[in-house]
Amino acid sequence: MGFLVTTLIFSVVGIIASIxxxxxxxxxxxxxxxxLTLVITATVCCWMMWAIVYIAQMKPLIVPIxxxxx
Amino acid sequence: MDLLRSETxxxxxxxxxVESAHRSISYLGDLGLFQFKDLNSEKSxxxxxxxxxxxxxxxxxxxxxxxxxxxxxxxxxxxxxxxxSDDVDLDNLEVKLGELEVELIEMNANNExxxxxxxxxxxxxxxxxxxxxxxxxxxxxxxxKQREVEAQQRGEGSIDSPLLLEQEMVTDPxxxxxxGFVSGIIPREKSLAFERILFRATRGNVFLKQSxxxxxxxxxASGEKAxxxxxxVFYSGERVRNKIVKICEAFGANRYSFTEDxxxxxxxxxxVSERLEExxxxxDVGLVHQINLLQxxxxxxxxxxxxxxxxxxxxxxxxxxxxxVTRKCLVAEGWCPVFATNKIQNVLxxxxxxxxxxxxxxxxxxxxxxxxxxxxxxxxxxxxxQEIVDAYGIAKYQEANPGVFTIITFPFLFAVMxxxxxxxxxxxxxxxxxxxxxKKFSSQKLGDITEMIFGGRYVIMMMALFSIYTGLLYNEFxxxxxxxxxxxxxxxxxxSCRDATTAGLVKVRTTYPxxxxxxxxxxxxxxxxxxxxxxxxxxxxxxxxxxxxIILSYFNAKFYGNELNIRHxxxxxxxxxxxxxxxxxxxxxxxxxTGSQADLYHVMIYMFLSPTDDLGENQLFFGQKxxxxxxxxxxxxxxPWMLFPKPFLLKKQHDERHRGQxxxxxxxxxxxxxxxxxxxxxxxxxxxxxxxxxxHQLIHTIEFVxxxxxxxxxxxxxxxxxxxxxxxxxxxxxxxxxxxxxxxNIIILIIGLFVFICATVGVLLVMETLSAFLHALRLxxxxxxxxxxxxxGYKFQPFSFASLDTEDE
Numbered sequence: 001m002g003f004l005v006t007t008l009i010f011s012v013v014g015i016i017a018s019i020x021x022x023x024x025x026x027x028x029x030x031x032x033x034x035x036l037t038l039v040i041t042a043t044v045c046c047w048m049m050w051a052i053v054y055i056a057q058m059k060p061l062i063v064p065i066x067x068x069x070x
Numbered sequence: 071m072d073l074l075r076s077e078t079x080x081x082x083x084x085x086x087x088v089e090s091a092h093r094s095i096s097y098l099g100d101l102g103l104f105q106f107k108d109l110n111s112e113k114s115x116x117x118x119x120x121x122x123x124x125x126x127x128x129x130x131x132x133x134x135x136x137x138x139x140x141x142x143x144x145x146x147x148x149x150x151x152x153x154x155s156d157d158v159d160l161d162n163l164e165v166k167l168g169e170l171e172v173e174l175i176e177m178n179a180n181n182e183x184x185x186x187x188x189x190x191x192x193x194x195x196x197x198x199x200x201x202x203x204x205x206x207x208x209x210x211x212x213x214x215k216q217r218e219v220e221a222q223q224r225g226e227g228s229i230d231s232p233l234l235l236e237q238e239m240v241t242d243p244x245x246x247x248x249x250g251f252v253s254g255i256i257p258r259e260k261s262l263a264f265e266r267i268l269f270r271a272t273r274g275n276v277f278l279k280q281s282x283x284x285x286x287x288x289x290x291a292s293g294e295k296a297x298x299x300x301x302x303v304f305y306s307g308e309r310v311r312n313k314i315v316k317i318c319e320a321f322g323a324n325r326y327s328f329t330e331d332x333x334x335x336x337x338x339x340x341x342v343s344e345r346l347e348e349x350x351x352x353x354d355v356g357l358v359h360q361i362n363l364l365q366x367x368x369x370x371x372x373x374x375x376x377x378x379x380x381x382x383x384x385x386x387x388x389x390x391x392x393x394x395v396t397r398k399c400l401v402a403e404g405w406c407p408v409f410a411t412n413k414i415q416n417v418l419x420x421x422x423x424x425x426x427x428x429x430x431x432x433x434x435x436x437x438x439x440x441x442x443x444x445x446x447x448x449x450x451x452x453x454x455x456q457e458i459v460d461a462y463g464i465a466k467y468q469e470a471n472p473g474v475f476t477i478i479t480f481p482f483l484f485a486v487m488x489x490x491x492x493x494x495x496x497x498x499x500x501x502x503x504x505x506x507x508x509k510k511f512s513s514q515k516l517g518d519i520t521e522m523i524f525g526g527r528y529v530i531m532m533m534a535l536f537s538i539y540t541g542l543l544y545n546e547f548x549x550x551x552x553x554x555x556x557x558x559x560x561x562x563x564x565x566s567c568r569d570a571t572t573a574g575l576v577k578v579r580t581t582y583p584x585x586x587x588x589x590x591x592x593x594x595x596x597x598x599x600x601x602x603x604x605x606x607x608x609x610x611x612x613x614x615x616x617x618x619x620i621i622l623s624y625f626n627a628k629f630y631g632n633e634l635n636i637r638h639x640x641x642x643x644x645x646x647x648x649x650x651x652x653x654x655x656x657x658x659x660x661x662x663x664t665g666s667q668a669d670l671y672h673v674m675i676y677m678f679l680s681p682t683d684d685l686g687e688n689q690l691f692f693g694q695k696x697x698x699x700x701x702x703x704x705x706x707x708x709x710p711w712m713l714f715p716k717p718f719l720l721k722k723q724h725d726e727r728h729r730g731q732x733x734x735x736x737x738x739x740x741x742x743x744x745x746x747x748x749x750x751x752x753x754x755x756x757x758x759x760x761x762x763x764x765x766h767q768l769i770h771t772i773e774f775v776x777x778x779x780x781x782x783x784x785x786x787x788x789x790x791x792x793x794x795x796x797x798x799x800x801x802x803x804x805x806x807x808x809x810x811x812x813x814x815n816i817i818i819l820i821i822g823l824f825v826f827i828c829a830t831v832g833v834l835l836v837m838e839t840l841s842a843f844l845h846a847l848r849l850x851x852x853x854x855x856x857x858x859x860x861x862x863g864y865k866f867q868p869f870s871f872a873s874l875d876t877e878d879e
Contacts, residue, residue, distance in 0.1 A: 030072040034474065037071070041475060050584065053543050053586060054581060060577060060599070063577070064560055064575050064590050064595055064596070065572070067592060
């Protein structure tokens with residue numbers, strides 16, 4: 001689906017998650033900021049890992065060589 | 071954000087009038103937001119004001135412990151639903167406890183006495199019964215013998231017989247040697263030794279007859295059941311009697327007197343039986359009474375013990391206050407968070423009102439240079455993560471708290487090492503059992519390991535959720551890949567697929583959209599590909615986390631207003647790390663994006679060895695050589711930048727401050743005492759040793775420079791553990807489950823399944839979890855926190871009743 005499209009999907013999911021956390025647990029400005037930080041950190045971590053795995057397979061230097069008996 | 075930096079704390083002085091002291095402290099304990107400082111630390115425990123009160127509480131606690139012992143012996147347990155009746159006053163409670171204790175002790179003593187006499191009577195009855203049997207049978211035998219002799223006498227009428235007869239008839243009672251006897255009861259195992267010793271001591275001049283008692287008999291002295299024998303010893307002579315009595319006492323044989331008269335025997339047995347019945351009823355009534363008393367105690371026990379603990383802690387706290395006898399008030403000093411000021415003032419007001427005092431408590435904020443304790447306001451979710459951070463060191467007051475990021479990055483790094491969504495689901499199920507039963511478990515008393523798992527349930531939940539995510543990315547469900555997100559990218563070169571095992575497949579479609587392509591599993595080139603990808607991933611994640619750490623040090627420096635640290639520590643550190651390892655990360659990404667065949671090891675090493683050489687086929691982008699030389703120079707410049715400026719600037723700062731003070735001394739006319747005081751203050755406060763500062767900075771620089779290389783390499787453990795996990799998982803699947811499946815036998819399949827489950831739970835779910843947990847922890851404590859965290863604070867420990875129950879157990 002393309003790198004950019006999926007990155008966009010990740011950012012949209014992140015925004016929706018932060019809005020949800022603001023709606024569900026609205027407990028004062030400092031708690032809101034904490035929740036926002038947690039959601040953004042989680043989104044960034046997950047996106048980074050996906051991006052690394054995706055980019056590593058975009059232009060492969062090694063290809064799968066099946067083993068005997070498959 | 072509250073969790074990022076400690077709550078602002080203030081040093082507060084409370085001046086409490088004596089009459090409202092107890093109540094105010096009690097209310098403060100309920101609130102749990104004030105940490106008292108010990109103002110009487112030089113005094114011994116006996117010199118303190120409230121030592122007698124504490125002794126009273128100690129006495130009451132002892133009585134309560136005694137009651138608990140008694141209840142345990144009777145098999146009762148304190149009822150959990152304690153009577154929350156009106157506040158029992160401490161004095162009343164003391165009196166009540168004293169009364170109950172006396173009553174209980176008396177009852178116990180009485181019961182024991184009654185029981186003892188009961189047992190003695192039982193033994194007496196047995197002795198009488200058995201001994202009368204002896205005598206009865208012996209008399210029968212004697213009577214039979216007598217009749218025989220008489221028959222013989224009547225039968226025989228010869229000349230010799232009258233002489234014999236005379237001799238026999240001469241045995242009249244007065245010349246008869248009177249036989250005495252001793253009767254009693256002795257434990258069976260000692261009976262043989264008893265017989266032997268008796269024989270030896272009396273030179274065989276006694277006759278012992280024993281008879282066993284069926285069934286065990288309770289010994290009155292020891293209260294235990296034992297097998298016993300009834301014995302009767304026949305002897306003649308007073309001295310022998312003394313010997314026998316002494317031997318009986320030595321062997322613990324109980325002696326009971328016995329009459330030969332048959333009528334009296336029956337009478338005695340009847341009397342004894344009657345008495346036994348009476349005693350039994352008395353003992354039973356006594357026991358019922360005791361159990362009733364213990365039950366009433368059990369009903370109130372929890373409430374009483376809680377009250378006593380509370381009072382004891384209140385008096386301990388009161389002992390920490392300094393007493394001002396002239397003004398009849400107590401002075402307390404302590405730390406409290408600034409946000410709690412109103413609450414504390416309200417509570418103190420309440421205390422004044424409730425104790426009918428004329429004077430209110432004074433709440434006075436003090437200015438101090440002391441470092442306040444650190445307080446983070448955590449809830450049940452964040453407290454577990456904060457504990458993980460605190461285990462390394464409590465944050466200095468108002469330092470940036472790594473706990474904020476640890477909530478996400480710790481489970482994330484765990485998941486990178488654990489990635490398998492099947493195992494993640496198992497962990498999630500296990501921890502949801504604890505989370506759903508939260509209320510039930512928090513009131514129970516759990517074992518040590520269960521307690522730890524329960525405390526960390528939210529950590530494990532986060533770890534499980536992230537593991538499911540990384541498991542989907544690595545495409546491993548108990549090491550089996552699935553094609554969940556679209557078709558695989560790889561296909562055969564030609565329709566016949568001849569080269570699949572030699573040259574391999576080719577990329578025919580777009581990249582597999584989410585995670586590792588499922589075609590890789592089981593191929594010969596799986597490990598080289600995955601190893602390369604995971605190692606590069608570890609470096610990228612590591613550089614990202616270390617940069618986050620250095621940025622947090624920037625925020626710390628900005629918060630404390632430490633310009634020096636920003637310019638001469640943060641900047642050179644950022645430049646050094648990113649010009650080397652940031653550049654490596656960039657190279658990795660560019661190589662992946664362009665698909666070039668450049669050798670990154672070669673590029674990095676020759677960047678240092680011969681930077682001006684032509685790159686040739688290792689060129690990844692235009693201008694690379696120029697960029698590399700630039701970055702190398704930047705890194706080389708940043709090292710002395712980290713080392714030299716800071717000590718010199720610190721010295722200059724210190725000199726300025728010092729010079730300023732010496733000006734003040736010259737201008738103002740201070741008396742001698744003030745002068746010396748100032749002098750002492752300044753010299754002791756800032757012992758500025760330039761060499762020490764310089765060495766400190768040198769160590770810091772070397773640590774950072776070498777650490778940059780070693781810490782980055784340390785992140786490779788993410789790759790290592792993830793490889794170990796996937797290999798173990800794949801071995802268990804291929805060599806256990808598939809092997810069992812191949813036999814086509816249901817029994818072998820069941821055995822195989824059982825072994826697979828045991829191995830998965832034992833090795834992968836328990837051992838690997840602990841292992842990945844430990845390594846993720848190490849990465850956080852050393853590589854991440856080492857970049858910015860000082861951790862030299864102390865924890866805020868308020869006086870609170872909520873922590874009482876846990877700390878005393």
